[in-house]
Amino acid sequence: MARIQNNKNETRKEFITSAAARLFREKGFSATGMRDLAGEVGVEAASLYNHIRSKAELLQEICFRTANQFSAQLNELELDNSQTSLQKVEAILRHHIQWWVAKPDDMLVTNNESKYLQEPYLSTFMNERRLYVRRIEAIMEDGIRKGQLSGIQPYSAVLTLLSMVRGIEFWHRTKKNISAEALEENMVKHFIDGLRQR
Amino acid sequence: MARIQNNKNETRKEFITSAAARLFREKGFSATGMRDLAGEVGVEAASLYNHIRSKAELLQEICFRTANQFSAQLNELELDNSQTSLQKVEAILRHHIQWWVAKPDDMLVTNNESKYLQEPYLSTFMNERRLYVRRIEAIMEDGIRKGQLSGIQPYSAVLTLLSMVRGIEFWHRTKKNISAEALEENMVKHFIDGLRQR
DNA sequence: AAAATGCACTAACGGTTGTTAGTAAAATTC
DNA sequence: GAATTTTACTAACAACCGTTAGTGCATTTT
Structure with a gap:
């Protein structure tokens, strides 16, 4: 149950958003799943929702x-x-x-x-x-x-x-x-x- | 049970491919469903497979x-x-x-x-x-x-x-x-x- | 007219989608 | 140290995904 390892002074939400940008770029918005994003961040999909409201909000x-x-x-x-x-x-x-x-x-x-x-x-x-x-x-x-x-x-x-x-x-x-x-x-x-x- | 109304001398597969290009452009490949495409063509989704092998083939x-x-x-x-x-x-x-x-x-x-x-x-x-x-x-x-x-x-x-x-x-x-x-x-x-x- | 093919239908499959509920541990505040 | 907030977990949901099987009508070929 390790926390999201966000570097220096960025918030966890910013950390997630950066990972989302990377994935949206590579795979496209529609083809990027919340489970993909969670894997990139190092967490389960449901845990993302403690930091963001929705996939749409990231975009x-x-x-x-x-x-x-x-x-x-x-x-x-x-x-x-x-x-x-x-x-x-x-x-x-x-x-x-x-x-x-x-x-x-x-x-x-x-x-x-x-x-x-x-x-x-x-x-x-x-x-x-x-x-x-x-x-x-x-x-x-x-x-x-x-x-x-x-x-x-x-x-x-x-x-x-x-x-x-x-x-x-x-x-x-x-x-x-x-x-x-x-x-x-x-x-x-x-x-x-x-x-x-x- | 009306057939696909393909104009003049194009095959039904070409007709479907044109509709696919239009949808892939508007909604993106991943966000375009076979049921969307079927609706555009005027047919049920399963019927498309009498003319094409897969969604991937269209792309x-x-x-x-x-x-x-x-x-x-x-x-x-x-x-x-x-x-x-x-x-x-x-x-x-x-x-x-x-x-x-x-x-x-x-x-x-x-x-x-x-x-x-x-x-x-x-x-x-x-x-x-x-x-x-x-x-x-x-x-x-x-x-x-x-x-x-x-x-x-x-x-x-x-x-x-x-x-x-x-x-x-x-x-x-x-x-x-x-x-x-x-x-x-x-x-x-x-x-x-x-x-x-x- | 009979046989063969073309084509659209319904129903269903296994898998994936974004998201919520509920719970417990960890971190922070008091 | 106790109380509170933050955060990650498991489990599950309803909806949707591409695709296949099986059926029967419509058209074309013989």
């Missing part, structure tokens, strides 16, 4: 924690007058790349498994995502007005930005091809060069 | 049909001496975009649900995918030798090519922003401009 925690993190960056960028629009777009792209490199579990679950959120969380999540796209579009439109960006439509550029970084998932499985730093510089150069006015 | 059919289609294009391109490497890369990108626009169900299932393939199909699929990446890399390396492509590493560029088009999934849900043709031209311009030697 909510992962998706919204991750999404809020990206909204927070936009909050700061929108108030920053010291950067050009192009610099802001580059900052957003780098932020996405770095999170895909550092937290692939969270990013994959947020991207691929968020559809299993139940209402009203699902609607909230999708609305937030739409808003996030529009806010980046607005930054790009500002750059077009100031002549810094090329004639590519902002909507298309945002879709590309948010999607191209998903290739990092594939990179994670075969790391030896290229370092994380080189990958970031390549992707940033490629995206920004294609976007810049010439 | 195999979708994933390999789609993957082979892309390999076939590369087979032709590799033998084509009338195009520059840059033109070949553009052709590959356009091919991906057009398939994401026309067959989003197949593309999404092949990308997101292929992990549920069972052995030995899973290993075969992943090896084919690795080989596909290397073949595109080889085309890009050729372009670098001939001075047509910029200093971006081929591996990074391939990851970007294969991933950026996944944004089309999001576009499908909110079509009014931009037409399919404009989206294609924007993405191609963005990707190729970023890749071209200047």
Whole structure:
């Protein structure tokens, strides 16, 4: 009857949520059983419910924690007058790349498994995502007005930005091809060069 | 006891496979039940087994049909001496975009649900995918030798090519922003401009 | 018309799902 | 040290899973 061995200063709930992110990423939300998760944590399935309310709650925690993190960056960028629009777009792209490199579990679950959120969380999540796209579009439109960006439509550029970084998932499985730093510089150069006015 | 109403000249198995692709895309492979699929087809679950061997077989059919289609294009391109490497890369990108626009169900299932393939199909699929990446890399390396492509590493560029088009999934849900043709031209311009030697 | 095949049905199987109830031991608070 | 809270356990639940067996009607082939 040993307790969950949670390291340092994280709560047991956080420990479980991390394990859940790992499993949801590997096996998918639906194919991950509470008995799988319990095994990963080192406990019986029923014991998990002393710390969490439901399987659904775990998914909510992962998706919204991750999404809020990206909204927070936009909050700061929108108030920053010291950067050009192009610099802001580059900052957003780098932020996405770095999170895909550092937290692939969270990013994959947020991207691929968020559809299993139940209402009203699902609607909230999708609305937030739409808003996030529009806010980046607005930054790009500002750059077009100031002549810094090329004639590519902002909507298309945002879709590309948010999607191209998903290739990092594939990179994670075969790391030896290229370092994380080189990958970031390549992707940033490629995206920004294609976007810049010439 | 009405039969499955399959249109024109497709077999009943193809009719079922199409419905499966639609459901696997919407709900995911694991969360899609045979009773869901049966309802979509207009029949009882057990009746499906007069036409298919198993749920797993449906996934195999979708994933390999789609993957082979892309390999076939590369087979032709590799033998084509009338195009520059840059033109070949553009052709590959356009091919991906057009398939994401026309067959989003197949593309999404092949990308997101292929992990549920069972052995030995899973290993075969992943090896084919690795080989596909290397073949595109080889085309890009050729372009670098001939001075047509910029200093971006081929591996990074391939990851970007294969991933950026996944944004089309999001576009499908909110079509009014931009037409399919404009989206294609924007993405191609963005990707190729970023890749071209200047 | 007879025989053979195709196809959808009902019923059921063994296994798995997320979750709850009840209990006891361990850790914490008093 | 006693009282209280936290936490892990076993057992069990109703629902659902993919799939098989067996039956009989409908269609096609002979």
